[in-house]
Amino acid sequence: MPKTIQLAHSPDADDIFMYFAIKFGWVDTKGYTFTNIGLDIETLNVEALKGTYDVSAISFGMYPLIKEEYAMLRTAVSFGEGYGPKLIKRKEKVLKRNFKVALSGKYTTNAMLFRIYYPDARPVYMDFLEIEEAVVSGKVDAGVLIHESILDFDESLEVEKELWDIWVELAGVDLPLPLGGMAIRRSLPLNRAIDIENILIDGVKVANEKKEELCQKLEADNLVRISAEMLSKYLDMYASDESVELSALQLKALDTLYALGFKHGLWDCAMKTEDYLIPKEYAELRSN
Numbered sequence: 001m002p003k004t005i006q007l008a009h010s011p012d013a014d015d016i017f018m019y020f021a022i023k024f025g026w027v028d029t030k031g032y033t034f035t036n037i038g039l040d041i042e043t044l045n046v047e048a049l050k051g052t053y054d055v056s057a058i059s060f061g062m063y064p065l066i067k068e069e070y071a072m073l074r075t076a077v078s079f080g081e082g083y084g085p086k087l088i089k090r091k092e093k094v095l096k097r098n099f100k101v102a103l104s105g106k107y108t109t110n111a112m113l114f115r116i117y118y119p120d121a122r123p124v125y126m127d128f129l130e131i132e133e134a135v136v137s138g139k140v141d142a143g144v145l146i147h148e149s150i151l152d153f154d155e156s157l158e159v160e161k162e163l164w165d166i167w168v169e170l171a172g173v174d175l176p177l178p179l180g181g182m183a184i185r186r187s188l189p190l191n192r193a194i195d196i197e198n199i200l201i202d203g204v205k206v207a208n209e210k211k212e213e214l215c216q217k218l219e220a221d222n223l224v225r226i227s228a229e230m231l232s233k234y235l236d237m238y239a240s241d242e243s244v245e246l247s248a249l250q251l252k253a254l255d256t257l258y259a260l261g262f263k264h265g266l267w268d269c270a271m272k273t274e275d276y277l278i279p280k281e282y283a284e285l286r287s288n
Contacts, residue, residue, distance in 0.1 A: 042105025061109030
């Protein structure tokens, strides 16, 4: 049986960082060949709904919609710790209740939280790279910046609201802000799913260990949109030791996110994240 795996990820810096340690051959892939597919996160969310790729980056906020077809992986996760996406507007702008807002996709986690918090706002969905200009030009009243865009934006703009503050207010507790992770198709044999998860865990570990070297290589090869210095700053936020494997605190944050979605009628049942992870005990049983 072929051991070629489709690995779909977004072109934002933290995803590229976490996966390219594998692509550069710095990780033992145990005989598996990974085909890298780079698409923006909303496209990946939509393709996950179709079951397109073996392994895919997804927004945590849409996982309940695919939980029967995909298991959640423990690695390559992105959480905000006191920071996250930003709702920005022009400095002179006063937002009305039904303000027009640019969001990076219907299925993104930031869009989920935004729609709950601002139910009267009018979302317009567009590529995240177009949002800043849409706000500057007045095509929309405001926009939610994600990825590297949060680090540096036009001086005519200001932050109206931090998604981190929205999250804490809605959740009612101070927990990491869940943003994105990885999912693996359930149709893959369980022993292979365990192999793949472990390879990806190793990939994120190695990327963190060789952070400086990897940042320089990504910049030299024009694989990221920002400088190695800015990349390092961004990765401190979204691709660090906290990205290697889901912690108990991160699992609690995910459970809180899914309880919030259930409360607001976004899906039809409550869910405990741990029930949708790959059962690691299977590997231990097979080896005994």
